[in-house]
Amino acid sequence: MKILFLYTKRMLAANKARTAVTFAGIVLSFALLTAVLTGTSSLFHFFSEYMKMRDGDYYGVIYNCDEEDEARLAQSGEVMQICRMGIVGVAEKNFGIEHEVSLSNRVYVAIGSVNADFFATMGVRLIEGRLPENDSEVIIPQMMTTAGKEFHIGDTITWQIGERIGSDGRVIQHQEQRIEDRSSADFCEEETIQVEQTKTYTIVGVSTNPGYQKFAEPCYLVLTTGVQTTISDIYLKTKSIDDTSDFIAKNFGDHQSKINETLLRYFGQGVSDIRYMLFGMCAVLMVVVAIASIALIYNSFSISLTERTRQFGLFKSIGATRFQVIVSVFLEAGFLAVSAIPAGLLIGCVGVSCVFRLLKNSFDAMINSNGVAYVGSISMTFYTQVWYLVVAAVTGLITILISAMVPAMRAGRISPIEAIRQTNDIKDHKFARNIRGRGILGMVFGVGGLIAHRNAKRNKKSYRAISFSLAICLFLFLGGSGFIYYMRLSMKGLNVPYYYNYHIQFNSIYNDTFDQEYLTQEFREKLVGQLRTSSSIIEAVYIRKANLHIVVDESNLTNVGKLAVGEYIVDGQMHYRDQIYFVEDTQYEAYLKQLGLNPEEYLRSENPKLLILNAVKGAADFDDGRRRFYEGSMFQDSSKLTEISIMEQKKIGDASYAYPDPEDPSMMIYLVGDGRTAQSDDDFKKFKVPVEESMEKLSFEIGETVKAEDYPYWAWAGDWGFVLPLSAYNEDLFITPNIQDYAYLKTIDSERALELMLELRNEYDESFDIGMPPQTDQYEANMMRILNVCLMCFLILIVLISLANIANTITTAVRLRTREYAMIKAAGCSKHTFLRMIFAENLSYTLRGFVIGGLMGALANYKSYSYLKYSIYTNKIIPIGLYAVGAAAFILVMIFSTVYTWQKVRKGNICEELRQETV
Structure with a gap:
């Protein structure tokens, strides 16, 4: 064994170039395996820790627990951690407008008493001020500061605190939703506060909105400290997050409770299982990298075997056994693995760490975009566990052993005489029988193709190896x-960037209490014209939005469209109220020209074509209990669309408002009167009209459908809708109290544009409000920048492995056939015939490689899709565009191979090549 050991070391040292190439390939493969696994784990750790910080580090919450419940939880062996919020009581909020008090979501204030552990565990972060230090101090959530009253640090506020009591006398828990019909205060459940104490609090801080509070809860949650309560909400962690729901149901089924769905998505098996999706796709990727690495390393060992065939023959002729020859090859693999595995692990970890350091600003900006309270709260760092590195090392070791196995077995079967005489590579017992026929290559390329066909028949193993090597590159x-x-696709989620900088929302045209001068279309168009004169504003457009009743046949909807409006499909038809954009004609004409459409067809006065904004994004519950994101087209292609009907309530007489009769759904109630003096419906004159007579049906000629990437800047590319010219809106025909007018602006100097809008707002008696788009686009922009950099680094490594494999394959094939090409030239083959032969050979194995690699790639993509679908619903199973890129790359490979082979043959010396003893 010692002799084999020394022999292997000497062979590696004697073939420095080949050893270096093989070592580099193994290191690169190990580095990529390590980078994929540790990079995925680092990203997963970063986002899961951020979610814990934002929404709380708990698995579930049990509401309104008494002291006995707390004791049971404390003694339970299944509970790891408990965090308590004592419920002091509930009070009327005593701020905001009267209408909001009766109809809005949050109409109460709930006071909770907590300790320092609660602030740390539940992600309570201060925007300003400090934490409370006694039972007379509170911190309020940010949402309270925009709820009808301006609050400041140091303000005092007095609440009459008690319990919510329903009309039936029952105690209503603080988190329970109110039973209400928002169309009227008369339909709200009667509730009162049974006052138990009056308490004055000093506001000492403003915190972020609590992520652990349900969106629909009716209370603003303010926090104090130092109050002993008998009732509390218990936030807990069980030993297994997957068992939390069962534990609560089994032991506290009579209590209201909630599961932390944010953490369940990351660590459990809930909706949109991120961990399963992310690490599942990571596993698929590691398999892809491992297969590509096997092909690269296998080629290197095959070259080693071919170059050392004569050596192995001499080795066996002096008494070496088959086992010793096999061990020699595996020892070579072992030498390389011992040094390459640690180097690959180190390079992979250092590379991932460096990439994350370079992206630190993008990670920080993404977190900071959530608000000043999150600045510096968490930072992206390299994160891994020992078992991740063990998995990468074991995967790499298995890869090397598999790569060396076939060459080792081939080396063990070498006959000493044949190896010394170098006849094994050209011997084929079935050659005479297989050589018959011209084959497809011979029929297409003539004599050159015939030679190529017979070479392929004689050297089947070589051709298979080349085709498989190219297939692996395409597969990778x-x-x-x-x-x-x-x-x-998975990271996009529901975030869609907005392409405008500001929007102006005008007061409703049905607001009778406002100066009528500012409620006209003429005034609003004039205002937008003034804004366009500013050099700081690139574009401005005036739009009237109307939510009208849409009727579309179900066959017009895509699968994604049916997901979006499934509950509104009845008897094969979709009935849905959605927005129609009535865009001022000049701006609409410019947009139509940008799309390459004929403006005359869409701007005509009678029956203008309906332009369809055909994109939709959202989330839906599926049959397997998971909630997934979806995106895609809402409608079929415009050529397949049938009639789209739009219906709205007709304007009858002097009526200014209409609504369905609650006692008779077949009738509409019309109201006539002065809305400025009316206190209730009784102050209006009423009359009833049958529903079918009150509705006006409009059917438009179907125009083109617009994809999300072609949406105008004033429309959100995650929602579908219809566009018509403003001139098509008929004020005298419809009663549409839900009409709203907007102006959308794109700016180059946002500060100057804002100053101008503020000046005009003051000049026109605050007749409009100024708004900005949601900042989700900033979060997504940073997230996508991070993702793009990480994935591009990965793709670069993949391309390097592929290029090394292709170059290795092509150059090896030419070297192994040097004598064969020399013999063909010596036989008098012309340049034209020789080029045809080379081209035919390259075309043959390139096509085979493309087909095999394409099928393998489709399988890998489908497997990635199968993990993705646990979070995202999409019908984009196979990205077809990648195959076009692969085909173009293979054409370049075929051209390179042909040119390279011809250049080598042209420069070679026939006599010297025929005298070569080694292949």
Whole structure:
């Protein structure tokens, strides 16, 4: 064994170039495996820790527990951690407008008493001020500061605190939703506060909105400290997050409770299982990298075997056994693995760490975009666990052993005489029988194709190896690029960037209490014209939005469209109220020209074509209990669309408002009167009209459908809708109290544009409000920038492995056939025939490689999709565009191979090549 050991070391040292190439390939493969696994784990750790900080580090909450419940939880062996919020009581909020008090979501204030552990565990972060230090101090959530009254640090507020009591006398828990019909205060459940104490609090801080509070809860949650309560909400952690729901149901089924769905998505098996999706796709990617690495390393060992065939023959002729020859090859693999595995692990970890350091500003900006309270709260760092590195090392070791196995077995079967005489590579017992026929290559390329066909028949193993090597390269590209595609798709979620900088929302045209001068269309168009004169504003458009009743046949909807409006499909038809954009004609005409459409068809006075904004994004509950994001087209292609009907309530007489009769759904109640003096419906004159007579049906000629990427800047690319010219809106025909007028602006100097809008707002008696789009686009922009950099680094490594494999394969094939090409030239083959032969050979194995690699890549993409679908619903199973890129790359490979082979043959010396003893 010692002799084999020394022999292997000498062979590696004697073939420095080949050893260096093989070592580099193994290191690169190990680095990529390590980077994929540790990079995925680092990203997962970062986002899961951020979610804990934002929404609370708990698995579930049990509401309104008494002292006995707390004792049971404390003694339970299944509970790891408990965090308590004592309920002091509930009070009327005593701020905001009267209408809001009766009809809005949050109409009460709930006071909770907590300790320092609660602030740390539940992610309570201060925007300003400090934490409370006694039972007379409170911190309020940010949402309270915009709820009808301006609060400041140091303000005092007095509440009459008690319990919510329903009309039936029952105690209503603080988190229970109110039973209400928002169309009227008369339909709200009667509730009162049974006052138990009056308490004055000093506001000492403003915190972020509590992520652990349900969106629909009726209370603003303010926090104090130092109050002993008998009732509390218990936030807990069980030993297994997956068992939390069962534990609560089994032991506290009579209590209201909630599961922390945010953490369940990351660590459990809830809706949109992120951990399963992310690490599942990571596993697919590691398999892709491992297969590509096997092909690269296998080629290196095959070259070693071919170059050392004569050496192995001499080795066996002096008494070496088959086992010793096999061990020699495996020892070579072992030498390389011992040094390459640690180097690959180190380079992979250092590379991921460096990438994350370079992206630190983007990670910080993404977190900071959530508000000043989150600045510096968490930072992206390299994160891994020992078992991640063990998995990468074991995967790499298995890869090397598999790569060396076939060459080792081949080396063990070498006959000493044949190896010394170098006849084994050209011997084929079935050659005479298989050589017959011209084959497709011979029929297409003539004599050159015939030679290529017979070479392929004689050297089947070589051709298979080349085709398989190219197939692996395509497989690696398709699998890696598909992973990038699906990762981008999964990270997009529901965030869609907005392309305007400001919007102006005008007071409703039905607001009778406002100066009528500012409620006209003429005034609003004039205002937008003034804004356009500013050099700081690029574009401005005036739009009237109307939510009208849409009727579309179900066959017009895509699968994604049916997901979006499934509950509104009745008897094969979709009935839905959605917005129609009535866009001022000049701006609409410019947009139509940008799309390449004929403005005359869409701006005509009678029956203008209906432009369809055909994109939809959202989330839906599926049959397996998971909630998934979806995106895609709402409607079929415009050529397949049938009639789209739009219906609205007709304006009858002097009526200014209409609504369904609650006692008779077949009738509409019309109201006539002065809304400025009316206190209730009784102050209006009323009359009834049958529903079918009150509705006006409009059917438009179907125009083109617009994809999300072609949406105008004034429309959100995550929602579908219809566009008509403003001139098509008929004020005398419809009663539409839900009409709202907007202006959308794109700016180059946002500060100057805002100053101008503020000046005009003061000049026109605050007749409009100024708003900005949601800041989700900033979060997404940073997230996508991070993702793009990480994935591009990965893709670069994939391309390097693929290029090394292709170059290795092509150059090896030419070297192994040097004598064969020399013999063909010596036989008098012309340049034209020789080029045809080379081209035919390259075309043959390139096509085979493309087909095999394409099928393998499709399988890898489908597997990635199968993990992605646990979070995202999409019908984009296979990214077809990648195959076009792969085909173009293979054409370049075929051209390179042909040119390279011809250049080598042209420069070679026939006599010297025929005298070569080694292949």
